[in-house]
Amino acid sequence: xxxxxxxxPTLKEAPADAEVVSHKLLTRAGMIRKLTSGIYTYMPxxxxxxxKASAIVREEMDKAGANEVSMPMVQPADLWQESGRxxxxxxxxxxxxxxxxxxxxxxxxxxEVITDLVRGEVRSYRQLPMNLYQIxxxxxxxVRPRFxxxxxxxxxxxxxxxxDKDQDGLDESYKAMYAAYNAIFTRMxxxxxxxxxxxxxxxxxxxxxxxxxxxxxEDTIVxxxxxxxxxxxxxxxxxxxxxxxxxLETPMEEVSTPNVRTIEEVSGFLNAPATAFIKTLLFDxxxxxxxVLVRGDRELNDVKLKNLIQADTLEMATPEQVRExxxxxxxxAGPVKLNIKRIYADNExxxxxxxxxxxxxxxxxxxxxxxxxxxxxxxxxxxxxxxxNDVCPKCGKEISLTKGIEVGHVFKLGTKYSESLGCxxxxxxxxxxxxxxxxxxxxxxxxxxxxxxxNHDENxxxxxxxxxxxxxxxxxxxxxxxxxxxxxxxxxxxxxxxxIDVLVDDRKERPGVKxxxxxxxxxxxxxxxxxxxxxxxxxxxxxxxxxxxxxxxxEGFAEAFKEWKEKVYAGWNIG
Ligand code: ATP
Ligand code: MG
Numbered sequence: 001x002x003x004x005x006x007x008x009p010t011l012k013e014a015p016a017d018a019e020v021v022s023h024k025l026l027t028r029a030g031m032i033r034k035l036t037s038g039i040y041t042y043m044p045x046x047x048x049x050x051x052k053a054s055a056i057v058r059e060e061m062d063k064a065g066a067n068e069v070s071m072p073m074v075q076p077a078d079l080w081q082e083s084g085r086x087x088x089x090x091x092x093x094x095x096x097x098x099x100x101x102x103x104x105x106x107x108x109x110x111x112e113v114i115t116d117l118v119r120g121e122v123r124s125y126r127q128l129p130m131n132l133y134q135i136x137x138x139x140x141x142x143v144r145p146r147f148x149x150x151x152x153x154x155x156x157x158x159x160x161x162x163x164d165k166d167q168d169g170l171d172e173s174y175k176a177m178y179a180a181y182n183a184i185f186t187r188m189x190x191x192x193x194x195x196x197x198x199x200x201x202x203x204x205x206x207x208x209x210x211x212x213x214x215x216x217x218e219d220t221i222v223x224x225x226x227x228x229x230x231x232x233x234x235x236x237x238x239x240x241x242x243x244x245x246x247x248l249e250t251p252m253e254e255v256s257t258p259n260v261r262t263i264e265e266v267s268g269f270l271n272a273p274a275t276a277f278i279k280t281l282l283f284d285x286x287x288x289x290x291x292v293l294v295r296g297d298r299e300l301n302d303v304k305l306k307n308l309i310q311a312d313t314l315e316m317a318t319p320e321q322v323r324e325x326x327x328x329x330x331x332x333a334g335p336v337k338l339n340i341k342r343i344y345a346d347n348e349x350x351x352x353x354x355x356x357x358x359x360x361x362x363x364x365x366x367x368x369x370x371x372x373x374x375x376x377x378x379x380x381x382x383x384x385x386x387x388x389n390d391v392c393p394k395c396g397k398e399i400s401l402t403k404g405i406e407v408g409h410v411f412k413l414g415t416k417y418s419e420s421l422g423c424x425x426x427x428x429x430x431x432x433x434x435x436x437x438x439x440x441x442x443x444x445x446x447x448x449x450x451x452x453x454x455n456h457d458e459n460x461x462x463x464x465x466x467x468x469x470x471x472x473x474x475x476x477x478x479x480x481x482x483x484x485x486x487x488x489x490x491x492x493x494x495x496x497x498x499x500i501d502v503l504v505d506d507r508k509e510r511p512g513v514k515x516x517x518x519x520x521x522x523x524x525x526x527x528x529x530x531x532x533x534x535x536x537x538x539x540x541x542x543x544x545x546x547x548x549x550x551x552x553x554x555e556g557f558a559e560a561f562k563e564w565k566e567k568v569y570a571g572w573n574i575g
Pocket of ligand 2: 209406408409
C-alpha cells in the first residue's frame, strides 16, 4: 500500500473535546473522524486496526465452537416488553417509531433477539449446546460519550450467546468462552486481567470482566498480591471481623452544630476524627426510601446496596425528599428515630460504638450513639467500597488497587431471558425445560482505543503488531532517486513475500514530516531507505516501541531483517 494513495489525514492538534489519550491520538493519526457526539467514522487506517481485532476475535470464537450470525440492529419493542426490559432499560436505549407508529429500539445488546431466534429454532436437547455470535454495531445513548472510541454511542461489539440444557452445560460453555477471551487478548498483545465482576441481581461468581490495565481506566480493580484473586471494586467483598460492640453507658446527647453539614466540617467543629462519625445516606429505591449507614471516612458502594435491596432503580434522595423523610435540611440526617422502614448499616459499624450522627434537626448532631441501643436497624451488610488498607477476601493478605478498562465481559445469565421469553426445549424424557443462557461481549472498537491507552508515548501510538494497521512502514526519503525507489520496491516485495502488511511512505514530503507521522501512527517496524544510507550499504530500522535504531545491511538484508523482526516482536507479549 502506498501512502500517497491511502488516505491518512494526520493532524498536529488534538480535538478540543478530547480528554483521553486514545481519543487524541486516534484523531491525530487520521484513524477516526467525529460525525457527532459519540459517533465516529472509522477512517481507512482506523478501520484496518478494527478489522485486525475482529479477525482475531472471529478466529478464536470459531475455534471455541461458536457460529457467526448477523442480527438486525433495529429491534421491535414487543420483544423488549416480553422480557420486561422496555420499561426498565434507561435512557441508553434509543427508541424510535416507524410509519405505523409502532415502537422500536436500536440494539444496545441482543439478548431478546437471540432468545426469540433460538426459541423458534431449537426444539430438542439434541440441538444443544448452541453458541451464536456476531460482530456488529451497537447503539447506546451514553450520558457522557466523551472518550472517543472508548465510550462511544455507536460502537462495534462482538456479542455471543450460549444455550445449554443444564447447569453443567452452561458451566462448560462459560469456561470455553473464558478460555477463548484469554486467548484473544493474549494474541492481541495486550496486558490484561480477568476479574470477578458484579453479577447484578443474579449474584454469585457468575461474571468476569476482562480488563486492559491502563492508568486511564475508568474501572478500579482489586488485585491480591499473594493469591490469584482479582475483582472489580464494585464487587470486591470486604472481610470484617472483631468483637461486637453493643453496649454504651454514656447517654446519648444532642450537640449544637450550627451551619456545619459535611463530615469534614462537623469533624473540625467537634474536634473528632471522621472515623467517629456515621454518615447517613438516603436513597430513593424504586420509589421507596432507604437509609444506609457507613463510617464517616468511608464510601458507599452503591452496586452492593442495589444488589442487597434488589432495586431496579436507585437514586440519591433529592433535598426535598431529605426534608420530607428526616424533617431536616440536607446535612443533618441520622439513624436515631428516623422514620424510614429500611435502615442498613455497613458491617464494620458492628465492631465499634459511641458514634456521632446527624440529629434529623437543623444545626444539630447527636453524640454517644450506640446502634444496638439507640437505632432500629433492618440489618448489617457489606456496603462500603474496599480500600487499599483492606485485605484480600480470599486469603487475607495485602491487596493493591489498579486501574483497568473493561474490554470484555462473560456472564452466566441462567434463565433470566429464556424464562421470560419462553425459550424451552424437550429433554431426554420428553419434558419441557427452560434453556440456560450465557452472554459474552467484547468491545471491538474499545479494544483498539484501550490498546492505545496502554501503548503510546509523547510522539504517538506504539501499536502491538497484531493490532497495528500495518506491521511495517517503509519510508522513502528521496522519491526523485531511481536507486532509492528501486530499493523501496524491492523491500516492499520482499516484506510482502514474508506475509507482512506493509505501508510505503512515498509522499512528496520532507523527511522530518515523514518521521513525525511515522511515530504518530505507530506502526511497529519502520525501515528508512535514503540515498546516503544506500551509499554506505545500509538501511535504518527503528523499533517504534523502544525507539531503538538498528542498521540493516543492504547485502544480506533478508537474514538481517528476519533477525531484527524477531527482536521487535519478542518485545511484545503476544503469547
Ligand atoms: P461499561 O461498564 O463500560 O459501560 P458495560 O458493562 O455496560 O460497559 P457490556 O454490556 O458488558 O458493557 O458490553 C460488552 C462490552 O462492550 C464491554 O465489555 C465493553 O468492552 C464494550 N462497550 C460497552 N459500552 C461501550 C461503549 N459505550 N463504547 C464502546 N464500547 C463499549
Ligand atoms: Mg460489562
